[in-house]
Amino acid sequence: MEVLQNVKPRVYKFGGKQAEGNSKMKNLLGGKGANLAEMSAIGIPVPPGFTITTEVCTEYNLLGKEKVVEMILHDVESSIENIETLMGTKFGDKENPLLVSVRSGARVSMPGMMDTVLNLGMNDDVVLGLVKKTNNEQFAWDSYRRFIQMYGSVVLGMKPASKEDIDPFEEIMENLKEKRKIELDTEFTIQDLKDLVFDFKVAVKKNTGHDFPTNPWEQLWGAIVAVFNSWNGNRAVYYRNMHGYPADWGTAVNVQAMVYGNMSENSGTGVCFTRDAGTGENVFNGEYLINAQGEDVVSGVRTPQQITKLGSKRWAELAKVEEEDRLENYPSLEELMPSIFKELNSYQNTLEKHYRDMQDMEFTMQDGKLWILQTRNGKRTGAAMVKIAIDLLKEGMIDEKEALLIVEPNKLDELLHPIFDLKALKKANVIAQGLPASPGAATGKIVFFADEANKYKSSILVRIETSPEDLEGMNIAKGILTARGGMTSHAAVVARGMGKCCISGAGALKINYKKRTLTVGDHEYHEGDWISLNGSTGNIIEGKVATMEPGLSGEFAELMKLSDKYSVMKVRTNADSPKDAKIARSFGAQGIGLTRTEHMFFELDRIKAMREMILSETVKGRKQALEDLLPMQREDFEGIFEAMQGFPVTIRLLDPPLHEFVPHQLATQKDLAEDMHITLQAVKSKVSELEEFNPMLGHRGCRLGNTYPEITEMQTRAIIEAALNLKEKGIICKPEIMVPLVGTVKEYEFQEEIIRTTAATIFDERNNTIEFSVGTMIEIPRAALMADKIAEKADFFSFGTNDLTQMTFGYSRDDAGKFLPIYLEKGILKVDPFEVLDQEGVGQLIILGTERGRSTKPNLKVGICGEHGGEPSSIEFCYNVGMDYVSCSPYRVPIARLVSAQATIKSIE
The missing domain is CATH 3.30.470.20 (ATP-grasp fold, B domain)
Structure with a gap:
């Protein structure tokens, strides 16, 4: 990366109703700095200061401290002089001291993830000057002890000795409170505060081996560097990864004149x-x-x-x-x-x-x-986000397009999780009450430490108070409960940003970290005990509470209706059962983009017939077993068609290799041998014969259908007969039969011939017909390259991006976990390509396949049915490619509907 030379200033001033930046400069000044400049310009009383840009953070990571300090030294000194002029004070002066705060400021809000230092510029001489100036000894010494505490933690790295221990400065304060028999910081006497300053400096020397710095300029540069370093601190990196923020954004640094809320009872x-x-x-x-x-x-x-x-x-x-x-x-x-x-x-x-x-x-x-x-x-929260968007629209503050664009798609997921069953809540034993800091329903086992949140499948993180270091555990836990703090505490703000259920300020809780106990009244709860949190009421409930499925209503339903008004690209669902299809329809799915028929075969009564079909040595034997499976498949398709009520349903023919269906455990093999009246050795031999070195590239997909055409015949019959049965009941069906894993035109032609011939036979038998289409899943790179030839025959394309990604990268989804995390950490890959569509590589094959397919069949229907169909940036890409629809899991349908609308609006603007 080249150093950014003379492109734009590295330091921007604000204050005194003047500003060198504005709110549109968030990428450069960070969100905090841009808004400070904007507020200053419009006359809001903002303490004056300056912002060191995010680009300097990038240069710092590239060049190191000495070079960057040299580059911005003059600008920082000039900016401090500007604050001095506006405030009438002097940085480092003993008589009329200027103290400053140093805060981080990324381009997006990352609450608590990076570092802040207040009251910077304080030392033994300045504190006496502040006493003289303000005639408030309590305030001056309180500010000094706060500065040492924050600087010691943030810049000098003073941390608790272990997770069971508290912050070393807090420990000193707690010991003094216990000795003085007081509870609040505000109860410290002036002598107490002087003693704390002394003890804090002793603790710094003991822990770091160095005296606490007394030179204000040394303090300032130490804090600036600490903020830059905090961009790559563990909690900031975790937060960035959690939200998908790039590592090269960097953070700005905001230096601002201190104003004092701890000056008096009037402050x-x-x-x-x-x-x-x-x-x-x-x-x-x-x-x-x-x-x-x-x-x-x-x-x-x-x-x-x-x-x-x-x-x-x-x-x-x-x-x-x-x-x-x-x-x-x-x-x-x-x-x-x-x-x-x-x-x-x-x-x-x-x-x-x-x-x-x-x-x-x-x-x-x-x-x-x-x-x-x-x-x-x-x-x-997600619920608040939706309501605010709709309310701002109704109030005339924003228009319909803006209302859709200010909604963050992934946060809709919060509204789609189970909620507490109202009947169960009436019977619940409420043990304590806190502040409803972040709505939702959470049930889990108690854990007391963030790094143990994954100890149980469902956990509730219980803390006296949370800190930024707890971020990963907060993300893993189902809910968060704190004894201290209000609606704006760290726990509350971060939990709302995550969409995580949180109750704060539950003062009745007595938490003992060393014993790992939570005491409420006379009852003691231990690590591993179940509790439930109702984040909407603040109720803390003993044990588990039953949940129920959510639905679309109120402002959420209004938002979805508005989304459909602007959407061009349709949203379908991936559904393998009538239940999933009904859920998806309730969320507004406009059809099914993928029904995986193999999932229907794994139920107990079906797997037996499937295994008999596989183990049969003759076509006749296979057909007999398939006859047993036919009514089961037909029944499933009828349920799915009925749930879709006339919307198109794409059904993929059998895709996985046959070895996935056969038994691999000895006991199950013995049972199968007895049922089929064959020897155990015969079963073992067949299982061994079906084993493949690389099953993902083996005997599967259309290769199965072309070597065992009776499978395709049975599945086609089940689909067509199901549609005819429902037609006779007055229910419209629109089946789309999809041939998987096509790599050559002939592969597709052979399958299409079987499908259409079987359908024609059924129409003759039933003296009735239905409309259906036949297409293919494009999941092999060669199919994308041959798309113009395949489209001469196929009615539609559906891009199966799971396998297309796997084959394009040459990464096995089953084994990529061994190296993908390291690739992401080292920046070899920016995102997991199985989660976010790789637009540079896989995306180019999709564009090519779509363009070539439509070059021979302009009205070719094109969609996507891989997991990427529910990921916002991938959905937007699909819209820009010109796809007719995306298909995703049922619970991602509302998200996809919103993104489809947002993509349309962005393309117009």
């Missing part, structure tokens, strides 16, 4: 949302803490209070707090500081209208003055 900090991030309800909400800094709110070390009076009353109802007690001890910001609330409410209205989307804002009140520290499009 504070908070996080707020212009709408409810959990439900989408159009209600301003959030949380705040008096005499605190921002990390206190999101870390969960103190349970915050609600911003609005309505929110406070709702919280009190959940927490079972009486109104009198609420007003005295837990007042809302609206009640405690009405003028600040009015100003904040005004800004949230301005910002939502400006950005035309729900905003997540951070703010600080310094001695009665309000500052906005950040705004961004808020992370939200």
